[in-house]
Amino acid sequence: MRRHIYLRMKSMAEARELFLSRFDLSGMLAAEEIPTVTVRGRVTAAPVWARRSSPATHQAAMDGFAVSASTTFGATPEKPKQLALGREAFPINTGHSLPLGTDAVIMVEHIPDPEADPIVVEAPVFPWQNVRRIGEDLVAGEMVLPEGVEITPWAQGALLAAGVTRVAVRRLPKVRIIPTGSELVPAADLYRDLPPDRLPEFNSVILAGLVAEAGGLPEVGAIVPDDAASLTDALKEALAAADVVIINAGSSAGTEDYTYQAVAELGEVLVHGVSMMPGKPTLLGVVDGKPVIGNPGYPVSAVLSFEQFVAPLLAGMVGKPIPPRPTLTVYPAQNLPSKPGLTEFIRVTLGRVGDKVIATPLPRGAGTITSLVKADGLLVVPALSEGLEEDRPVSAELLVRPEDLDGTLVVLGSHDNTLDLLATLLKRQAPHLRLSSGHIGSQGGLAALRRGRAHLGGSHLFDPETNTYNVPYIQKYLPGVPLKLINLAWREQGLMVAPGNPKAIRTVRDLVRPEVRFINRQRGAGTRLLLDYLLKENGLEPSLVQGYDREEYTHMAVAVNVLSGTADVGLGILAAARALGLDFIPLTPERYDLVVPETTFREPRFQTLLEVIRSREFREAATALGGYDLRDCGVIVWEQ
Numbered sequence: 231m232r233r234h235i236y237l238r239m240k241s242m243a244e245a246r247e248l249f250l251s252r253f254d255l256s257g258m259l260a261a262e263e264i265p266t267v268t269v270r271g272r273v274t275a276a277p278v279w280a281r282r283s284s285p286a287t288h289q290a291a292m293d294g295f296a297v298s299a300s301t302t303f304g305a306t307p308e309k310p311k312q313l314a315l316g317r318e319a320f321p322i323n324t325g326h327s328l329p330l331g332t333d334a335v336i337m338v339e340h341i342p343d344p345e346a347d348p349i350v351v352e353a354p355v356f357p358w359q360n361v362r363r364i365g366e367d368l369v370a371g372e373m374v375l376p377e378g379v380e381i382t383p384w385a386q387g388a389l390l391a392a393g394v395t396r397v398a399v400r401r402l403p404k405v406r407i408i409p410t411g412s413e414l415v416p417a418a419d420l421y422r423d424l425p426p427d428r429l430p431e432f433n434s435v436i437l438a439g440l441v442a443e444a445g446g447l448p449e450v451g452a453i454v455p456d457d458a459a460s461l462t463d464a465l466k467e468a469l470a471a472a473d474v475v476i477i478n479a480g481s482s483a484g485t486e487d488y489t490y491q492a493v494a495e496l497g498e499v500l501v502h503g504v505s506m507m508p509g510k511p512t513l514l515g516v517v518d519g520k521p522v523i524g525n526p527g528y529p530v531s532a533v534l535s536f537e538q539f540v541a542p543l544l545a546g547m548v549g550k551p552i553p554p555r556p557t558l559t560v561y562p563a564q565n566l567p568s569k570p571g572l573t574e575f576i577r578v579t580l581g582r583v584g585d586k587v588i589a590t591p592l593p594r595g596a597g598t599i600t601s602l603v604k605a606d607g608l609l610v611v612p613a614l615s616e617g618l619e620e621d622r623p624v625s626a627e628l629l630v631r632p633e634d635l636d637g638t639l640v641v642l643g644s645h646d647n648t649l650d651l652l653a654t655l656l657k658r659q660a661p662h663l664r665l666s667s668g669h670i671g672s673q674g675g676l677a678a679l680r681r682g683r684a685h686l687g688g689s690h691l692f693d694p695e696t697n698t699y700n701v702p703y704i705q706k707y708l709p710g711v712p713l714k715l716i717n718l719a720w721r722e723q724g725l726m727v728a729p730g731n732p733k734a735i736r737t738v739r740d741l742v743r744p745e746v747r748f749i750n751r752q753r754g755a756g757t758r759l760l761l762d763y764l765l766k767e768n769g770l771e772p773s774l775v776q777g778y779d780r781e782e783y784t785h786m787a788v789a790v791n792v793l794s795g796t797a798d799v800g801l802g803i804l805a806a807a808r809a810l811g812l813d814f815i816p817l818t819p820e821r822y823d824l825v826v827p828e829t830t831f832r833e834p835r836f837q838t839l840l841e842v843i844r845s846r847e848f849r850e851a852a853t854a855l856g857g858y859d860l861r862d863c864g865v866i867v868w869e870q
Contacts, residue, residue, distance in 0.1 A: 239503035249514040255546030259401040272399035273549035278375040280392035283365040287327040292360040295319040296332040302354040312348040335360035405446040406472035409434045410480040412455040445548035458488040479527030489524035507572040508596035509534040528596035555627040560589040567617035577605035579666040581640035590668035638664045643675020643688035645784040671754035676707040687825040690756040699821040712828035715868040720859035722804040724816040748777035749797035804857025
């Protein structure tokens with residue numbers, strides 16, 4: 231099978247215009263008539279006309295007595311009028327039709343004795359006073375709603391008031407989602423253990439949810455194996471049953487990517503490859519006059535491709551414009567280089583620090599689904615740019631409510647599993663507060679505090695000369711800054727190895743054995759500095775460690791490398807090893823502290839976080855993770 235290389239990759243705007251202009255979106259689907267009581271959220275396919283006037287009769291607008299206004303003329307408290315019930319005055323409630331011969335309503339509270347007969351009238355009413363006249367709201371034959379508007383609950387009420395019991399609306403498009411990949415298993419099979427070479431199929435769940443949010447009716451087909459004939463047959467069947475087809479995965483340029491072949495065989499490929507990242511492998515085509523989208527397999531790519539091409543397609547079909555996301559000016563926490571020629575989307579966490587909103591990038595991999603979950607905002611790097619500069623203002627699309635940013639505490643620095651635990655417990659205690667953590671290493675966290683880009687930092691920097699943690703580094707990088715050093719936990723650092731320790735790794739000296747593959751932490755991480763110290767103590771050169779230059783940003787990422795077999799050993803904390811079922815060789819306990827500037831410490835939101843840190847609930851939950859000693863948890867161990 232030959233590869234279908236992206237010969238003429240198009241820009242996002244060019245690809246979207248070429249694709250959408252191929253279809254008469256507003257006329258693609260025939261209208262359907264449905265009961266008015268079920269039309270909320272649907273879009274009218276034609277003007278809707280009133281079948282009856284509203285109100286259809288003269289109606290009382292107040293509780294009281296219906297009268298002919300002329301019978302009350304001249305009435306005063308000194309010379310009241312008396313009106314006989316049943317002949318000149320008629321008791322009436324709001325909304326009831328006026329009796330024949332009456333044209334006004336005297337409010338009941340204006341009658342001295344409403345139970346009397348005759349009633350006494352002390353002031354006149356004028357014709358049509360306190361009355362809703364026929365057609366005051368709508369007249370039969372008048373337009374209630376024009377074509378192409380979304381029907382709101384109050385519009386439903388107006389339609390029913392006008393006697394309209396059924397409405398012609400745009401039909402909702404049926405969208406067939408075809409997941410592909412011989413390695414995938416359905417979501418229903420996730421309740422049993424999967425072989426290592428099989429992957430759970432979850433993109434269809436994401437895409438189905440996005441389709442529903444965009445106004446479509448999602449239908450998920452069976453997983454199609456990597457076979458050209460099978461995919462072509464699945465596409466034929468989908469086209470017969472649906473208005474739009476999304477083929478998930480198989481749109482790239484690999485030898486087993488058959489989407490191009492299937493679409494080209496049955497119809498026309500309009501676009502294969504878009505200059506966006508993630509989302510480059512997007513394929514856009516038309517078969518039998520229906521849109522077919524080859525949606526990339528990586529989840530972040532799949533979502534971005536959907537937002538750029540499928541969402542506007544469905545919006546045009548259902549007649550609902552896509553509301554733009556709110557934007558605000560943010561300041562990147564670090565340089566974000568980008569490849570020229572591709573429009574790149576970078577998901578970030580956001581938090582207001584001082585008078586700036588700081589944007590901390592999340593992992594940029596197309597397969598990093600957690601970046602979709604954790605993102606507060608989206609930065610767009612233009613195709614002609616080489617990236618975004620640190621601390622230079624840039625516009626971000628908001629993925630959360632603007633007010634959420636004011637309740638966010640930004641912690642940058644070393645990674646620790648208890649930070650995620652704190653985020654959960656803080657949200658539970660104070661729903662208006664959030665803890666947003668970025669893992670940039672202990673030294674990176676101190677640098678962020680120096681530059682005013684975080685509220686607090688996480689640090690476990692060991693100084694061998696003084697045999698202490700963090701203080702010498704704070705004095706070096708944050709001299710004179712009033713702050714408090716608050717202990718979060720003591721934790722056990724050691725070597726994480728596969729279950730059973732197949733390489734018989736026992737000490738740091740084993741790291742230089744030629745058959746041992748190591749996975750390291752990034753420069754500036756406290757764990758990296760600890761490794762360097764341990765290597766030096768044992769007289770070992772870092773260059774002798776196979777994998778010393780392979781970097782990950784969290785303990786869990788190191789542990790996953792060991793679990794997957796891409797590395798034999800990594801240095802990390804016991805909690806990460808235990809979480810993934812790895813064996814652990816303890817080396818040394820270390821102190822993990824929070825570096826808290828005085829300005830942050832005084833804030834009520836940090837005081838709430840401190841309450842959580844000092845709570846029994848946090849202690850119990852952290853202890854359950856394994857490898858933590860909470861003897862100094864919440865203690866101010868040093869001040870500057």
